Amino acid sequence: MDRRKFTVRGVVQGVGFRPFVFNLACRCALAGWVLNDAGGVEIEVEGPAERLEEFARRLVEEAPPLARIQDVRAEDVPARGESGFEILLSQDERERYTLIPPDIATCADCRRELFDPADRRYRYPFINCTHCGPRFTIVRRIPYDRPYTTMHVFALCPDCAREYGDPADRRFHAQPNACPVCGPRVRLLDHDYQPVESDDPIREAAERLKQGQTVAIKGMGGFHLACSALSAEAVLALRGRKRRIQKPFAVMVRDLDAARALCEVSSEEAQLLESYAAPIVLLRKREDCPVAEAVAPNLEEIGLMLPYTPLHHLLLEAAGGALVMTSGNFSEEPIAYREAIDRKTLVTLSDALLVHDRDIHMRCDDSVARVWAGREQLIRRSRGYTPLPVTLSVRASKPILACGALLKNTFCLAKDGQYLLSHHIGDLENLETLESFESGIKHFESLFRCQPEAIVCDLHPDYLSTRYGEQRAETDGIPLLQLQHHKAHIAACLADNNCFEPVIGVAWDGLGYGEDGKIWGGEFFAGEPASLERVGHLAEAPQPGGDAATHEPWRMALAHLYSLYGSHWRDRLEGGVERWSARPIEVVESMLAQGLNVPVTTSIGRLFDAVAALALDIEAITYEGEAAIYLEAASRRAVDLDKFYPVDVRWQGERFELSLEALFEAILRDLDSDVAAGEIGYRFHHGLARAILGGCEGLRERRGLPAVALSGGVFQNTLLLDLVVPLLEAAGFRVLTHSQVPANDGGIALGQAVWAASQQSK
Ligand SMILES: [Zn+2]
Numbered sequence: 001m002d003r004r005k006f007t008v009r010g011v012v013q014g015v016g017f018r019p020f021v022f023n024l025a026c027r028c029a030l031a032g033w034v035l036n037d038a039g040g041v042e043i044e045v046e047g048p049a050e051r052l053e054e055f056a057r058r059l060v061e062e063a064p065p066l067a068r069i070q071d072v073r074a075e076d077v078p079a080r081g082e083s084g085f086e087i088l089l090s091q092d093e094r095e096r097y098t099l100i101p102p103d104i105a106t107c108a109d110c111r112r113e114l115f116d117p118a119d120r121r122y123r124y125p126f127i128n129c130t131h132c133g134p135r136f137t138i139v140r141r142i143p144y145d146r147p148y149t150t151m152h153v154f155a156l157c158p159d160c161a162r163e164y165g166d167p168a169d170r171r172f173h174a175q176p177n178a179c180p181v182c183g184p185r186v187r188l189l190d191h192d193y194q195p196v197e198s199d200d201p202i203r204e205a206a207e208r209l210k211q212g213q214t215v216a217i218k219g220m221g222g223f224h225l226a227c228s229a230l231s232a233e234a235v236l237a238l239r240g241r242k243r244r245i246q247k248p249f250a251v252m253v254r255d256l257d258a259a260r261a262l263c264e265v266s267s268e269e270a271q272l273l274e275s276y277a278a279p280i281v282l283l284r285k286r287e288d289c290p291v292a293e294a295v296a297p298n299l300e301e302i303g304l305m306l307p308y309t310p311l312h313h314l315l316l317e318a319a320g321g322a323l324v325m326t327s328g329n330f331s332e333e334p335i336a337y338r339e340a341i342d343r344k345t346l347v348t349l350s351d352a353l354l355v356h357d358r359d360i361h362m363r364c365d366d367s368v369a370r371v372w373a374g375r376e377q378l379i380r381r382s383r384g385y386t387p388l389p390v391t392l393s394v395r396a397s398k399p400i401l402a403c404g405a406l407l408k409n410t411f412c413l414a415k416d417g418q419y420l421l422s423h424h425i426g427d428l429e430n431l432e433t434l435e436s437f438e439s440g441i442k443h444f445e446s447l448f449r450c451q452p453e454a455i456v457c458d459l460h461p462d463y464l465s466t467r468y469g470e471q472r473a474e475t476d477g478i479p480l481l482q483l484q485h486h487k488a489h490i491a492a493c494l495a496d497n498n499c500f501e502p503v504i505g506v507a508w509d510g511l512g513y514g515e516d517g518k519i520w521g522g523e524f525f526a527g528e529p530a531s532l533e534r535v536g537h538l539a540e541a542p543q544p545g546g547d548a549a550t551h552e553p554w555r556m557a558l559a560h561l562y563s564l565y566g567s568h569w570r571d572r573l574e575g576g577v578e579r580w581s582a583r584p585i586e587v588v589e590s591m592l593a594q595g596l597n598v599p600v601t602t603s604i605g606r607l608f609d610a611v612a613a614l615a616l617d618i619e620a621i622t623y624e625g626e627a628a629i630y631l632e633a634a635s636r637r638a639v640d641l642d643k644f645y646p647v648d649v650r651w652q653g654e655r656f657e658l659s660l661e662a663l664f665e666a667i668l669r670d671l672d673s674d675v676a677a678g679e680i681g682y683r684f685h686h687g688l689a690r691a692i693l694g695g696c697e698g699l700r701e702r703r704g705l706p707a708v709a710l711s712g713g714v715f716q717n718t719l720l721l722d723l724v725v726p727l728l729e730a731a732g733f734r735v736l737t738h739s740q741v742p743a744n745d746g747g748i749a750l751g752q753a754v755w756a757a758s759q760q761s762k
């Protein structure tokens with residue numbers, strides 16, 4: 001008899017790993033034990049050598065579907081002559097950390113039981129098992145065991161306790177296990193917060209939704225506001241309450257068939273919709289899509305998701321159709337998740353509330369994804385993905401906290417080769433979001449037993465994330481590093497590809513604070529990942545009124561015209577003065593003439609604004625990137641696909657600038673000849689793609705770099721990707737794009753963390 005000890009690291013808790021080990025040990029007729037400890041799973045097995053070998057092989061090969069094994073260590077230990085195999089209680093060891101699984105959509109077995117009248121959990125809205133259910137959002141601390149989750153207040157009934165203790169059962173050690181006898185319950189509350197008498201609160205809520213009401217629904221990681229997506233009236237009422245004017249809402253439908261009735265769904269998209277992460281997937285609307293235009297104004301796409309909790313399944317079954325499911329909050333605030341604290345907000349936002357008594361410990365917004373070129377591309381990485389780590393070859397020798405940027409903030413904790421990118425925090429522009437950021441960091445630090453020994457943040461002195469980083473570094477007496485915004489984008493893209501060779505980095509977005517104190521956003525870098533050098537950028541343009549120009553695209557159009565033609569711009573733009581007559585044209589002109597309150601920018605986002613203002617007549621916008629999104633949608637309708645506007649790559653020594661005179665000349669000519677807006681938009685996109693190619697080819701000649709990394713929010717624009725990636729590849733470049741980490745500012749924290757880790761190793 002031999003005895004061997006295995007230590008398994010990775011996502012191995014809360015995924016049915018111990019029962020799997022138990023069953024495997026029994027099948028191999030081995031004695032011993034298994035336990036969860038704070039470092040993962042520990043196993044000791046005893047038996048003949050060949051059966052130990054078999055066990056070791058099958059441990060990895062047959063691991064449960066949700067497990068992600070990163071490392072298995074085996075060592076021989078003295079045999080003890082044990083018989084039988086046991087699952088031992090968890091051990092709590094201070095020094096170690098383990099990985100917590102994300103929240104997982106209801107599995108097929110649980111869905112079957114949910115609708116089976118003979119099952120004891122028939123229509124029970126909290127059914128779950130070791131393969132599905134809440135995880136990240138209910139964990140209060142580690143190890144991942146029931147007493148340390150928000151389920152600790154529910155004592156298991158004898159039936160549930162039997163399942164929980166039976167290694168042959170699908171609910172063996174399923175921490176959120178519950179049933180109608182012993183588990184959480186739903187209630188429907190009226191607008192005045194009084195309970196509504198009903199045998200079936202979910203059906204009653206569905207009835208109200210059918211009548212056009214807005215119902216706040218407590219979900220996995222927070223409250224949704226739901227209303228019928230087929231009723232323009234209901235959707236507009238919700239927009240009014242939430243103070244969200246145009247930004248698209250997500251929609252939930254019952255199943256894949258219902259999704260196909262609204263949108264075109266490819267097989268990859270179907271897979272993503274039905275994946276255990278169950279993100280919102282951006283899909284192209286069908287011609288006959290019955291969803292109200294107000295759900296996603298002016299867009300060809302809508303974000304669809306499928307039910308991912310049993311409560312959702314029951315609700316959608318009763319309500320039918322399609323429901324808007326948007327985060328329960330006022331626009332710009334973090335998602336509400338605590339009934340008691342957020343009560344006032346929720347009552348103001350809805351006509352009724354469907355609530356329950358399973359607490360959410362950590363808020364977590366829905367993730368947003370799309371399929372591009374057959375590949376999943378995350379736009380918001382949150383529920384269903386967080387807190388899975390990004391595992392990289394660059395190791396943090398000391399723990400690092402990266403604070404992220406301003407908009408779409410996430411933070412990142414790095415330890416060894418594990419990068420724990422947080423859930424979506426939001427735009428760090430108010431106190432509520434700042435609190436969510438700070439409490440999120442605290443939770444991650446305790447969950448992963450990680451005390452940062454270095455902080456990294458953005459260069460922008462005014463970002464709340466930068467200020468937090470500065471204060472934290474001072475309080476803790478640890479070093480503070482700062483990384484320029486667009487360099488962090490490129491680092492994030494390299495991390496997303498786990499490829500850290502010298503590259504050309506193209507970082508295009510709305511704005512980031514530049515190393516020269518100017519607003520950057522159309523940047524080219526080259527060199528080693530750890531020491532990128534700015535080698536090219538968009539020509540500087542005035543941004544009249546600074547921030548005001550980001551909300552009013554017409555200002556950028558006027559700025560470009562004024563730079564090119566001075567006060568003669570009025571002669572060049574037919575109807576220009578009339579089209580902006582309600583705007584303070586003279587004020588902005590005099591700002592431009594005198595250079596007062598006119599910072600300069602190299603932002604591509606602002607260039608998109610200018611072109612959208614000219615082509616689509618957009619004067620003002622209500623959410624970040626709105627004008628560019630409309631321009632992309634319009635450009636998709638273009639038919640003349642060979643045309644493009646000229647953008648000159650102007651070299652000065654080893655650096656270049658993309659100059660825009662010829663581009664605007666061409667746009668004005670097309671406007672004069674009444675070329676359709678979509679054609680103008682397309683020629684603009686195509687021109688930019690060729691400009692990227694031109695810049696990269698010039699850099700390759702000078703520096704011999706064969707790979708290009710594309711990052712920044714502008715590269716969520718799939719038309720631009722569709723145009724530029726084939727151009728670069730045809731020219732022989734290896735192109736790195738984003739997939740598991742957002743190209744937008746949601747990926748910045750990962751870029752900061754991996755860069756800081758590479759500085760440590762220098
Ligand atoms: Zn299940």
Ligand SMILES: [Zn+2]
Nearest residue numbers: 157160179182
């Ligand atoms: Zn029970």
